[in-house]
Amino acid sequence: MSLKLKLHNTLTREKAEFQPIDPNNVRMYVCGPTVYDFAHIGNARPVIVFDVLFRMLRHVYGAEHVTYARNITDVDDKINARALRDHPGLDLNEAIRQVTERTEQQFQADVKALGCLEPTVQPRATDNIRQMVEIIEKLIARGHAYVAEGEVLFDTQSMRDYGQLSKRPLDEQQAGARVAVDAHKKNPGDFVLWKASSHNEPGWESPWGRGRPGWHIECSAMSARYLGETFDIHGGGLDLIFPHHENEIAQSRCAHGTHVMANVWMHNGFVQVEGRKMSKSEGNFVTINELLETETFGGRKWPGEVLRLAMLMTHYREPIDFSVKRLEEAERLLAKWPVAEAGHATPCETVLEPLADDLNTVAAIQAIHALAQASHHDADAKARFAASADLLGLLPKPTEVDEAIAAGVDALVEMRLELLKAKNFAEADRIRDELASKGIQLKDGKDKDTGERVTTWEMKR
Numbered sequence: 001m002s003l004k005l006k007l008h009n010t011l012t013r014e015k016a017e018f019q020p021i022d023p024n025n026v027r028m029y030v031c032g033p034t035v036y037d038f039a040h041i042g043n044a045r046p047v048i049v050f051d052v053l054f055r056m057l058r059h060v061y062g063a064e065h066v067t068y069a070r071n072i073t074d075v076d077d078k079i080n081a082r083a084l085r086d087h088p089g090l091d092l093n094e095a096i097r098q099v100t101e102r103t104e105q106q107f108q109a110d111v112k113a114l115g116c117l118e119p120t121v122q123p124r125a126t127d128n129i130r131q132m133v134e135i136i137e138k139l140i141a142r143g144h145a146y147v148a149e150g151e152v153l154f155d156t157q158s159m160r161d162y163g164q165l166s167k168r169p170l171d172e173q174q175a176g177a178r179v180a181v182d183a184h185k186k187n188p189g190d191f192v193l194w195k196a197s198s199h200n201e202p203g204w205e206s207p208w209g210r211g212r213p214g215w216h217i218e219c220s221a222m223s224a225r226y227l228g229e230t231f232d233i234h235g236g237g238l239d240l241i242f243p244h245h246e247n248e249i250a251q252s253r254c255a256h257g258t259h260v261m262a263n264v265w266m267h268n269g270f271v272q273v274e275g276r277k278m279s280k281s282e283g284n285f286v287t288i289n290e291l292l293e294t295e296t297f298g299g300r301k302w303p304g305e306v307l308r309l310a311m312l313m314t315h316y317r318e319p320i321d322f323s324v325k326r327l328e329e330a331e332r333l334l335a336k337w338p339v340a341e342a343g344h345a346t347p348c349e350t351v352l353e354p355l356a357d358d359l360n361t362v363a364a365i366q367a368i369h370a371l372a373q374a375s376h377h378d379a380d381a382k383a384r385f386a387a388s389a390d391l392l393g394l395l396p397k398p399t400e401v402d403e404a405i406a407a408g409v410d411a412l413v414e415m416r417l418e419l420l421k422a423k424n425f426a427e428a429d430r431i432r433d434e435l436a437s438k439g440i441q442l443k444d445g446k447d448k449d450t451g452e453r454v455t456t457w458e459m460k461r
């Protein structure tokens with residue numbers, strides 16, 4: 001493998017060459033959505049960023065050698081609240097099912113429109129309750145968890161190096177605790193693994209009575225089930241480092257007796273909208289669906305590939321300001337790229353090298369743009385452009401309508417060449433002008449070998 005992948009690891013705060021545990025089965029886990037409401041543009045960032053990494057891993061190790069798991073959180077108190085609000089007459093389980101199914105379908109449609117590949121597995125929390133109970137039992141047996149007042153809690157003092165990801169010493173967490181310490185907790189930092197459910201909350205039978213899991217435990221259970229006790233890469237947004245990822249690590253390592261949960265931890269930066277932290281009260285809260293289907297942002301709809309490019313025009317670790325100006329900039333750039341089919345060409349080195357360097361999408365996009373420019377007079381560059389843009393999920397694909405138009409244009413171009421050969425310049429020009437009036441521009445050149453006239457064309461969008 002000639003291409004060396006370098007990734008920044010939050011655990012070490014350093015960029016280092018990526019060494020998979022098994023190059024024949026490279027394994028990545030990314031925390032997925034809690035399905036109670038439309039995904040917002042902040043949720044879209046990790047989905048797009050880790051889709052780019054998934055594509056790079058597939059490129060380097062082979063598509064069949066990469067396993068990407070992204071969970072669906074379908075048990076959560078926000079889901080219960082939404083189910084009770086939206087379906088007051090319905091049985092709770094049925095109401096929850098309606099909320100989670102509808103929201104998940106919406107999420108899948110949204111991220112597909114953003115050009116993201118489907119992960120290899122998308123496990124649901126509610127299909128993994130037994131696995132969660134088993135991990136909690138192990139933690140109790142190993143002295144890392146205890147039962148108190150109907151809850152099972154993780155004992156943070158039982159883990160010597162708790163806090164290694166967020167680099168927060170335990171005493172600092174305690175001093176900084178905002179809320180009064182719950183009397184039943186041994187330490188203020190202890191967190192819930194299992195909690196009792198009342199009759200109007202969803203619940204599962206367990207050794208500790210009918211209850212439901214805490215949030216963190218689901219990722220420990222599902223990553224172990226689908227990727228193993230130790231795997232290669234764990235990703236998510238910066239806001240998940242503490243407490244979510246810290247607690248995933250604590251649960252998994254203490255239950256399995258391992259030194260690491262995942263070797264590389266990667267986090268994408270924050271998303272602002274129009275220069276401010278996104279919030280409903282600020283009026284700048286925007287969902288993926290609103291951007292795609294409504295005119296709430298900038299007074300118009302935005303194509304998925306524009307949203308995707310806009311997101312990748314900033315390095316994933318940097319904070320990003322999502323704005324109408326940025327979307328317009330992305331759209332202008334995309335309009336300059338030719339419509340092409342990804343053939344058998346391989347992506348260009350000038351694109352692969354920056355991507356391999358901790359996903360430098362900014363430099364990769366510049367290189368793709370250079371290929372797009374060159375492709376107007378160079379068929380080879382066009383093939384490399386197509387392969388490179390396709391690798392990033394940014395290839396403007398011809399639609400069926402476009403293909404029909406293309407076939408018609410090809411026929412007219414051919415007809416014009418015949419007319420030129422026959423020196424019928426007036427009729428040849430008429431065809432050229434007719435195409436120009438439809439936004440199709442012809443470029444004449446000479447075949448390098450035969451010296452014959454060749455004509456290429458492109459659609460000015």
Ligand SMILES: [Zn+2]
Nearest residue numbers: 031032219244
């Ligand atoms: Zn998680």
